[in-house]
Amino acid sequence: MQTSTTRQTATITGSRSKDPIAVQLLLIALTFLFFAGFIFMPLALVFSQALQKGVQLYLDSIREPYALEAVKLTLITAAIVVPLNAVFGVTAAWAISKFSFKGKTLLVSLLDLPFAVSPVIAGLIFVLLVGSRTPFGSWLGEHGIKIIFSTPGIVIATLFVTFPFVARELIPLMESQGREEEEAAITLGARGWQVFRIITLPNIRWGLMYGMILCTARSIGEFGAVSVVSGHIRGMTNTIPLHVEILYSEYNYTASFAVASILVFLALTTVAIKGAVEKHVHNNQ
């Protein structure tokens, strides 16, 4: 027993040290090259293009009313979508991980649907569902409710595209934590809300935060689904990604990249927060 263990360890360290240093260097270099080519270079390009015609023009481009409206709409959308999806995600994850019921497997599979279908199709579904030419859409129109080509449509499309993030993050976490703590709390006389607030929520808070960050990043950057339902009305239904696209197709490259840099900035912020949260989660475990 003793000898076989020693031998095993020996082979493992042996094989590791036998890995030629050249292979290691090559792999590391390839990774760096890939990052440089596909991430650093484009990022640098965005900023260099944006600043190509001077800082003044850059500032003008992002301070222009349509750009500001686009930023506002994007942030409003995220501010509505993220809390709603957080609530939905916690509910779905709770139901899936803590109860057993019929149709659970189906629900878990459906949860991935927004990731699986193209966002453009997601947008089209809503146009077909509540567009002004459909019975439901025209009924809504008669009552003065406009969904397609207005903010509610953008919010709904973004909701759909981003709803799996929180639930996906929480289901494995809650499954691994099991039901025992909640059961213990119940036998001690706690009510449902107390159990959730004192026991469940603190146990999942970092996972929830992580899911919400991913959800925020995606809802800010979503293009396809929003593009279909938005109608691209400048100053009204344009989010940042749509505004970038419009400027670009008008050959207004500098302004386009300037606005894109806002998007990049928001993305970098989210990545930084995500990194911090990940580190915290790691330390907590």
Added chain:
Amino acid sequence: MSIEIRNITKSYPGYTALDDISLSIRTGELIALLGPSGCGKTTLLRIIAGLETADKGSIILEDKDTTNLPAREKNVGFVFQHYALFRRLNVFDNVAFGLNVRPSSQRQSKSEIRDRVMHLLQLVQMEWAVKRYPSQLSGGQRQRIALARALAVNPKVLLLDEPFSALDAKVRLELRRWLRKLHEDIHVTSIFVTHDQEEALELADRIVVINKGKIEQLGSPQEVYDHPANAFVYNFLGNVNVFQGRIRNGKVVIGDHPVDTPHLLDGHEEKNGQAFIRPHEIGVSRIRSSESDLVGKIRDIRIMGSQIGLELETTGFEKLIEAEIPRDTWRNLQLNRGDEVFVTLNKVKVFTGDYEI
């Protein structure tokens, strides 16, 4: 508080976890539900606690039917196998939880809660850990905290689901003795689930042996151990040699060897039976003491602590016989592997089918 379990039945798709179980438990008793894993014992415990609902039957605590009460109103203390301490709360808040979540009209004052928690921590000898978090405690310490937490709300009954099975052997033994003592002090009616017969025999006032959702036997540890009701109980409580035999002329014949049994088997027609012999009820000697002794050869010797285990090969028996003898006897006889010895089967129990005869 007495517990009356009436005709509890619970099935899951594909199998019946509990099949018409009835049982009454007296106030202050410490009861063991003993059985192999998957026999339904934990399900029964969870039904009493209200964490599962029975398909049929009722649970009566004292004189009150609590079958349909939600778990949080049952006032039952539950201790989980893996402690289930609240990981984000420290020891104090864990123990105080049940007192803190009460509606404000019934809640005690802060200082009363504090006194109660400290009293309980003293009881479980953990007052030094009041500010610690569960992750900073060992398994045995966590289980003590879990017990204090369950006792904090003055439960009518205490239910323990395999409370020691996640602990290592030494701590398990220590905590077992400690729980027995604690029970003598506070005397709350308790039911614990275990698959460890030694634990059940040592701790319980009465043992309920459960198999496949049915009660096989109910009795004091001594009754259950000395007079097992059937082959299953015999098999489950401790090591045992089982031999297929045939009942003929008032004796059970194993292989071609007629074995003496304490009871007469006269009047029984010739049929197949199973003979059960516990390892420590087998005598080993260098001298033949009776006609019915077997001649055996020692195939293996295992040193198990105070007892010595022997594997004996005999002519006529198709299987090796496992015997256990005290260390002193082993030393006096100077037994070695390969030696020939005389084997006496002291106490043979015979069952046909599942019934003792």
